[in-house]
Amino acid sequence: MIVRNLTEARDSNRRIVSPDGNWESTRMLLKDDKMGFSFHITTIYKGADFRMHYQNHLESVYCVRGRGEVETLADGKKYPIEPGTLYILDKHDEHMLRAFEEMEMACVFNPPLNGTEVHNAEGAYELNAEAL
Template identity: 85%
Template sequence: MIVRQLSKAKQSSRRIVSPDGNWESTRLLLKDDQMGFSFHITTIYKGADFHMHYQNHLESVYCMSGRGEVETLADGKKYPIEPGTIYILDQHDEHILRAFEEMSMACVFNPPLSGKEVHNSEGAYDLDAEKIED
């Protein structure tokens, strides 16, 4: 069994802050845990407006607090995000995420992240990034 506390993980190398200042993510479950997915609690800062295109991963995102929107670039549709909303990027959807308020999100990635991933120039996470050492 694996047991971790978010408050402790936030004080460790499991907390990753984006270089562009849009988000921070505490990675509670990672590739080395061998569960087949990773699980993160991510804060999207108020005013964030950024492009993502997870070409190597599928992601599900559940909003726990805050408000914003996600726009799919293939069709220009905008979807409101508020507490209780889940959006699922099941087609490697290229999208823009906007935070009208600070948002707290629970995120699941498949395949799992290694730990230190941040978005590359295409808005994706590279496969097999540097792992976190606890």
Template identity: 70%
Template sequence: MIVRTLEEAEQSNRRVVSNGWESTRLLLKSDAMGFSFHITTIFAGADLDMHYQNHLESVYCISGEGEIKDLADGKVYPIKPGTIYALNNHDKHKLLATTEMKMACVFNPPLHGKEVHNAQGAYELDAEAVQ
């Protein structure tokens, strides 16, 4: 059984801070669950181009507001508490945060722990693992 608190994880190397966001990775590949689970904060005003070429992701909005734009067809979807979106086709997208947004995120395959977006807005498959 794995038991962790968000508060403890935020004070450890499971917290990753990058440009426009921070993510606390509660479950990682080393936990052998087959997915990773993160609580991610998208900072107000963030404008993030992402394209997870190596991972599928689902995102549930806990708090805050913004929008996601599908860069393939230009459709824009509002994001607010209670909204989930799933990038089931490695969708190239833009995430805009109107206010600070708190998100619960699941990745498959699971992340190792130290990933940040590369030049294409993706996470690499063989990133450094959290110890």
């Protein structure tokens, strides 16, 4: 059994802060845990407005706190995000994420992240990032 505490994880190298200042993510479960997915608690800072395109991963995102929107760039559709909203990037969707308030999100990635990933120039995570 694996048991981790969010407060303790945030005070460790499991807390990754994006270089662009849009988010921070505490990586609770990673590839080395051998579960087949990774699980993160991610804070999107108020006012963040940025593009992502996970070409190497599928992601599910559940909003715990805050409000914002996600826009799929292929069709320009905008979807409101509020507590209780789940959005699923099941087609490697290129998208924009906007935080009208600080948002806390529970995120699941498949394949799992190694731990140190931040978005590359295309808005994706690399598959070969360094493990924590």
